[in-house]
Amino acid sequence: MAAKRHVVVLGAGAMGLAAAHRALARGWRATVLEAAPEPGGMAAHFDLGGLSVERYYHFVCRADAPTFALLAELGLGDRMRWVPTSMGNFVGGALHPWGDPVSLLRAPFLGTLEKLRYGLFAFAATKRGAPGRLEHVNARDWITAWCGAAVWDKLWAPLFDLKFHELSDDISAAWIWTRLKRVGTSRRSPMQEELGHIEGGSETLVHALVRAIEAAGGAVRLSAPAERVAVEGGRAVGVRAGGQLVPADAVISTVPTPLIPRLVPELPNLTAYEAIENIGVACVALRLARPVSRHFWVNVSDSRIAFPGFVEFSNLRPAPGGDAVVYVPFYMPRSHPRWAMTDATIRDEAMAGLALVNPGVSPADLRAWHVGRLRHAQPVCPPGFAAKLPPVRTAIAGLQIADTCFYYPEDRGIAESVRLGRAMAEAL
Numbered sequence: 110m111a112a113k114r115h116v117v118v119l120g121a122g123a124m125g126l127a128a129a130h131r132a133l134a135r136g137w138r139a140t141v142l143e144a145a146p147e148p149g150g151m152a153a154h155f156d157l158g159g160l161s162v163e164r165y166y167h168f169v170c171r172a173d174a175p176t177f178a179l180l181a182e183l184g185l186g187d188r189m190r191w192v193p194t195s196m197g198n199f200v201g202g203a204l205h206p207w208g209d210p211v212s213l214l215r216a217p218f219l220g221t222l223e224k225l226r227y228g229l230f231a232f233a234a235t236k237r238g239a240p241g242r243l244e245h246v247n248a249r250d251w252i253t254a255w256c257g258a259a260v261w262d263k264l265w266a267p268l269f270d271l272k273f274h275e276l277s278d279d280i281s282a283a284w285i286w287t288r289l290k291r292v293g294t295s296r297r298s299p300m301q302e303e304l305g306h307i308e309g310g311s312e313t314l315v316h317a318l319v320r321a322i323e324a325a326g327g328a329v330r331l332s333a334p335a336e337r338v339a340v341e342g343g344r345a346v347g348v349r350a351g352g353q354l355v356p357a358d359a360v361i362s363t364v365p366t367p368l369i370p371r372l373v374p375e376l377p378n379l380t381a382y383e384a385i386e387n388i389g390v391a392c393v394a395l396r397l398a399r400p401v402s403r404h405f406w407v408n409v410s411d412s413r414i415a416f417p418g419f420v421e422f423s424n425l426r427p428a429p430g431g432d433a434v435v436y437v438p439f440y441m442p443r444s445h446p447r448w449a450m451t452d453a454t455i456r457d458e459a460m461a462g463l464a465l466v467n468p469g470v471s472p473a474d475l476r477a478w479h480v481g482r483l484r485h486a487q488p489v490c491p492p493g494f495a496a497k498l499p500p501v502r503t504a505i506a507g508l509q510i511a512d513t514c515f516y517y518p519e520d521r522g523i524a525e526s527v528r529l530g531r532a533m534a535e536a537l
């Protein structure tokens with residue numbers, strides 16, 4: 110009997126694990142190399158004062174079909190939990206309900222015509238089937254054309270500026286459209302948003318994948334950063350990690366693209382990878398003795414507050430003892446002065462901002478906290494991005510490369526990473 114062919118997968122996030130799992134099912138041997146000491150990548154958990162939570166918040170939408178299919182395949186089809194959730198909008202110094210037709214009609218920060226235009230915009234976004242011309246349009250121009258410049262300035266500019274900073278004027282409308290559609294269609298009714306979480310958190314899926322990979326004879330090697338893809342005669346023949354060569358018949362890379370030039374300097378189109386920009390995040394996770402709001406997600410448009418919103422995760426997955434688990438993401442390029450601040454300073458900024466939203470919240474409510482930092486947290490996708498993406502199958506035989514921006518115009522998400530990881534395994 111011929112020996113099984115061997116694929117080495119770089120990265121044990123959702124994409125890499127899904128790829129290895131699928132490759133094993135297709136009769137390959139698989140080894141996953143992961144730089145971090147734990148599997149899961151952006152979906153990994155940590156201990157927040159005795160509570161196992163994601164380092165970065167994760168909710169599931171009704172559209173996340175690849176996640177449901179994988180959960181079913183792993184025997185976890187009954188682990189999805191669906192919860193009626195709501196959104197808030199902190200504008201003009203007050204917190205307002207947001208994200209449904211009645212909240213829009215009642216919003217005191219919008220005029221009558223603005224409400225009508227905003228409603229049409231949100232409705233059309235969820236009904237649109239394909240990006241079409243949005244691929245070549247700037248997000249600001251698209252939103253302004255529908256809603257008017259005043260609505261852009263009031264509600265959207267603060268969010269874009271605090272997420273993308275100097276790059277905020279160059280974001281693809283197709284990218285923001287897929288975000289609006291994914292959340293906008295995750296509803297029980299027009300009035301009721303419904304979001305999901307996996308029982309036990311994303312870790313449930315991550316650990317089940319690792320177990321399934323190991324049970325099928327594969328290996329997940331942690332604290333094993335890949336140093337170089339070995340290329341001979343135009344073909345990927347292995348990966349160097351820890352000074353040793355792991356031989357391979359094929360290599361699938363799922364690590365962030367900014368790392369690719371160092372890993373595979375032989376690639377003829379390195380400039381295409383170098384051109385992909387990423388924003389970092391310092392994500393403050395707080396365990397508080399009291400809730401900040403009744404909403405899952407709150408957008409923030411307030412010049413005194415340096416974050417674009419916060420996620421009150423315990424309003425989706427309740428925490429023990431009625432505690433609140435709140436994430437406050439500070440997105441920024443790593444050149445931003447805030448990146449150099451200490452974790453405690455960033456935590457204090459998060460707490461001060463939350464206290465403006467709910468003056469009842471004070472440092473005395475803080476039970477546990479953590480700042481998760483990710484250098485490559487969010488790819489920046491300008492108009493025309495689809496044409497700039499290098500192909501997943503590279504010019505080096507046997508080498509496929511992707512990360513979260515390769516499923517553009519979809520935004521990063523576990524479901525899309527799973528889908529693309531499996532597709533790469535199918536293409537072996």
Ligand SMILES: Cc1cc2nc3c(=O)[nH]c(=O)nc-3n(C[C@H](O)[C@H](O)[C@H](O)COP(=O)(O)OP(=O)(O)OC[C@H]3O[C@@H](n4cnc5c(N)ncnc54)[C@H](O)[C@@H]3O)c2cc1C
Pocket residue numbers: 119120121122123124125142143144145148149150151152165166167168169333334335336363364365368390392438483486512513521522523524526
């Ligand atoms: C703040 C935040 C909020 C989010 N919210 C949601 C949400 O609500 N819902 C949702 O579905 N998704 C959400 N996401 C996105 C989701 O987490 C990602 O799309 C998904 O987890 C990406 O999986 P991946 O495997 O593609 O990439 P990653 O998880 O980034 O995996 C890449 C892996 O490669 C590893 N690596 C890096 N360098 C090397 C090397 N040299 N050798 C070996 N390994 C290496 C990394 O350590 C990492 O584990 C969020 C992400 C962030 C940051």
